[in-house]
Structure formats: C-alpha cells, structure tokens
Amino acid sequence: MPEPHKDERPKAEKIAAEIRKLIMSGDWAPGKQVPTNAQLRAQFATSNVTIQRALQILKDEKFLEGQVGVGVFVRGELAQTIQPAHYIAPSDPGQPYRWLSEAAKRGQRSKYRMLAVRETVPPVEVARALRLEEGGTAMLRSRIGYLSDQPAELVHSWYPMELAVGTRLADRRLIPGGSPALLEQMGFPTRSQDDAVAARPATTEEYEALEIPRDVPVLEVFRIVYSDDDKPIEVTLLTKPAHRFKMGYHIEL
Incomplete structure (x- = not known):
C-alpha cells in the first residue's frame, strides 16, 4: 500500500x-x-x-x-460570485456590455482598459478551438476589467480573421455593447458556449496586471463561443484573482 x-x-x-x-x-x-x-x-x-x-x-x-x-x-467584503450566464446574451441596442451593466446593478464602478489588438498565431488550444489550419492566425483582443477601481479580470479573446478584418474586432477601441452585440449585428449570434474552469498559479503577466498578493492563485476560464451550425466565433482566456472571486453556475433540470 x-x-x-x-x-x-x-x-x-x-x-x-x-x-x-x-x-x-x-x-x-x-x-x-x-x-x-x-x-x-x-x-x-x-x-x-x-x-x-x-x-x-x-x-x-x-x-x-x-x-x-x-x-x-x-477584510470588508466577501469573495464575489460571478455568474457567467449573465453575460452570454448580447446587450440590447445602445446598452453597455452586460459585464458593465451587471456591475452597475451591484453598485460597483466598472470599466475596461484595452491592452492590445493584433493579428497573431494563437496558442495551440485556441487554434484547435477555432479550427484553424496549422500556422493559422486569429485576431487577439486583450484587456483588463476593473471593478471599483480594482483589477478584476485579465481577458484575452481571439476571433477568426475572416470575421475580424475590417470590423471593430480589429480596432483598438472598446466595442460598444461588447463583442456579443457586434457579432450578432454581423450575423453571428451567440447560440452556446463551453467553459472549462481551473485554478493555477499566476503567470507574471497575471500577477502584475491583477495586482495579485503573494502566492494567491488565479481562476482561469477557457471559453469557446459558438454561433449557428456550431461555428466557433470567439475563444477567450479569462483569469481572475481567486482570493476575490468565485465562479457561480445555476443549473435547472
């Protein structure tokens, strides 16, 4: 034994x-x-x-x-539970991205800061999720989300180049209503998403961007968003500091 x-x-x-x-x-x-x-x-x-x-x-x-x-x-606050299901549907026309509007409902100030927008060869798991040919490229949008002036999430999102070229997906500016609203306007509505959640030590990028203390891990969400005919239209790697957030899921049977 x-x-x-x-x-x-x-x-x-x-x-x-x-x-x-x-x-x-x-x-x-x-x-x-x-x-x-x-x-x-x-x-x-x-x-x-x-x-x-x-x-x-x-x-x-x-x-x-x-x-x-x-x-x-x-400390003066509980770990905040984030419900990913709240952000699946695109915002109504003229309304902010749901991540921002949900924060407002909780009485939190929120904003995003863009870090980079560029064409790149994505990591293997992203390329596989987007069904790219070997060496294929995707449009990467990287940003930090803040809640009440504290960094809350580091987000890297990749989009197929045939969807991104010539659109706001290739623009460094923030997208009004967020990418789900833009993709729906382009004829690619969100139909489903797969999330894989993990916890792991922070990379240097995450440690610095999220202002992580000591050896606190991050929560990692690897998300694939699908449109009609199971077409992958977005792959996102989202990390959050695990001492401040929990992931919540409501399932009805």
Missing part, C-alpha cells in the same frame, strides 16, 4: 489555509475581529511566532487588515 499523502507544509501555512477557508466561506464575516493571539495559540496548539506568521500571510493576501492599537479584522 502506498504511504498516505501528508500535509508537509509549515505549520503557519496550514493555519493560514484553515483561516482562509473560514473567510472565503463567510464563517468569518467581513469586519469580524480576529481572535486574540492567545485564543489562536490555544486553538491551533502552536507558538505565538507561528500565529504571527500565519496572520502575516493572510494580511499579505489581503484577507486580513490590521488596525494599529485596535486589532486584526477580516
């Missing part, structure tokens, strides 16, 4: 993981004062130094906030 897999992480990291779960689940509510060091020492049967290290990890990750002379408190 193989040896059981043991948690060999330092004690402080294991304690930080336990507290992090309490915060992410809402068991430790936003604004809650963290128990005293003496209480935490007793709870986790460890030293004061180890507790201080665990709390510092969580402060660096923005889960905890220290107030001089008062104590340590849970």
